[in-house]
Amino acid sequence: xxxxxxxxxxxxxxxxxxxxxxxxxxxxxxxxxxxxxxxxxxxxxxxxxxxxxxxxxxxxxxxxxxxxxxxxxxxxxxxxxxxxxxxxxxxxxxxxxxxxxxxxxxxxxxxxxxxxxxxxxxxxxxxxxxxxxxxxxxxxxxxxxxxxxxxxxxxxxxxxxxxxxxxxxxxxxxxxxxxxxxxxxxxxxxxxxxxxxxxxxxxxxxxxxxxxxxxxxxxxxxxxxxxxxxxxxxxxxxxxxxxx
Numbered sequence: 753x754x755x756x757x758x759x760x761x762x763x764x765x766x767x768x769x770x771x772x773x774x775x776x777x778x779x780x781x782x783x784x785x786x787x788x789x790x791x792x793x794x795x796x797x798x799x800x801x802x803x804x805x806x807x808x809x810x811x812x813x814x815x816x817x818x819x820x821x822x823x824x825x826x827x828x829x830x831x832x833x834x835x836x837x838x839x840x841x842x843x844x845x846x847x848x849x850x851x852x853x854x855x856x857x858x859x860x861x862x863x864x865x866x867x868x869x870x871x872x873x874x875x876x877x878x879x880x881x882x883x884x885x886x887x888x889x890x891x892x893x894x895x896x897x898x899x900x901x902x903x904x905x906x907x908x909x910x911x912x913x914x915x916x917x918x919x920x921x922x923x924x925x926x927x928x929x930x931x932x933x934x935x936x937x938x939x940x941x942x943x944x945x946x947x948x949x950x951x952x953x954x955x956x957x958x959x960x961x962x963x964x965x966x967x968x969x970x971x972x973x974x975x976x977x978x979x980x981x982x983x984x985x986x987x988x989x990x991x992x993x994x995x996x
Contacts, residue, residue, distance in 0.1 A: 753778045753905055753936040754799065759808035761794050768794040770960040771808070776938060776953075778904075781931040783951035784940040785982075787990060791960040792940045793833060796909050799938065800830040812905060826854060829903035833910040833940075835894040839883035843874055843893050846882060847900060854901040861900075868896040871926075873919075887914040895923070906930060908939045912946065924950055948982040958990045 754776040761769040769791040776782045786792050797803035799810055801817050801824065810817045817824045838846060844865065851861040869875040872892035882890065891914045898906065906927075912920050927937050928950055941947055947954055948968060955965040964974050968982060975985040 753780075753813055754782075754938060755809075755811040756795075756799070757809040757811065759795070759798060759810060760806050761791075761798060761803065762806045767960045769798070769805075769957075772957075772960075772962050774955060774962060774965065776936055778936055779931055779934045780952045781927055781937045781950060782939065783947035783954040784938060784957065785942070785944060785947055785954060785986060786957035790957045792957055793909055795957065796832075796907055796938070796940055800828060800832075800907050801825050802830075802832075826901070827904045829898035829901070829906045831894055831898045831906070831908045831911060833913070835890065837882050837890055837893065840881060842879050842881055843869070843885070844878040846893065847897055850897040850900055856901060864900055864902075865896070868899055871922075872896050888916060888919060891915060892919065903935070905936045905938065908937065908941075910941055911939060912941070912943060920946075944981075944983045944986060954982065956986060956989055964989050 754774065756772050756774040759769060759772040760767070772795065784792055784795070794803065798805050801821050804818070812824045813827055815824050838849070841849065847865045848861065851865070856864070866875070869878050872895060874889060874892055874896065877885070877889065882893065885893065911923055915923060924946065927939065931937050931952070939951070953965065953967055954971060956963050964971055966974065971982065971985045971989070972978065972980050975988040977984055977988055
């Protein structure tokens with residue numbers, strides 16, 4: 753589903769992302785972790801088509817996003833770390849606006865929006881202005897909008913920010929269910945316990961470079977720590993790179 757080839761983003765002499773190569777197959781829940789400033793959000797913005805790379809390619813489902821951005825973006829649902837919402841719209845109006853961007857017909861919109869608003873606990877507040885929503889409600893609305901058109905790829909940057917424990921559990925289970933139905937989930941998070949619990953594979957980025965990729969067992973082996981948890985493997989691998 754995702755193929756990144758020598759993906760690079762430079763700002764002047766600073767390499768935010770450097771020659772990143774990665775493949776993520778259909779139906780995989782892939783965790784993307786790294787220290788602050790490592791290049792996670794920059795990578796996500798390039799995969800989602802929000803930011804043009806300096807060089808390299810982003811290929812989604814066999815198509816280069818730079819050559820056919822509209823068709824590729826129809827397959828993507830994006831949940832950014834800092835979502836922008838039109839707060840003078842109601843929740844339902846925002847979903848209608850999103851549906852129009854993806855050219856959903858009225859019948860499909862009504863069915864899907866009701867399903868998602870109920871799933872995310874927003875049905876009773878759907879006709880209230882977004883400016884009256886709590887941060888957690890806004891986050892759940894963005895998730896609803898990202899899933900409205902049944903994307904084949906869901907890109908998520910820090911999904912659990914602002915969610916209460918019940919919301920975190922619901923979203924965690926949702927991501928696993930989506931992956932089981934063939935949806936690819938590419939998730940960036942600082943919550944290492946979450947990544948360890950639900951991800952099929954995990955990639956670690958540091959200083960703009962992808963330094964390790966694999967299952968928990970493979971990362972443990974790379975870190976030479978035996979049965980260490982993800983946090984211990986992460987700290988060892990990032991520290992080792994910093995010393996090189």
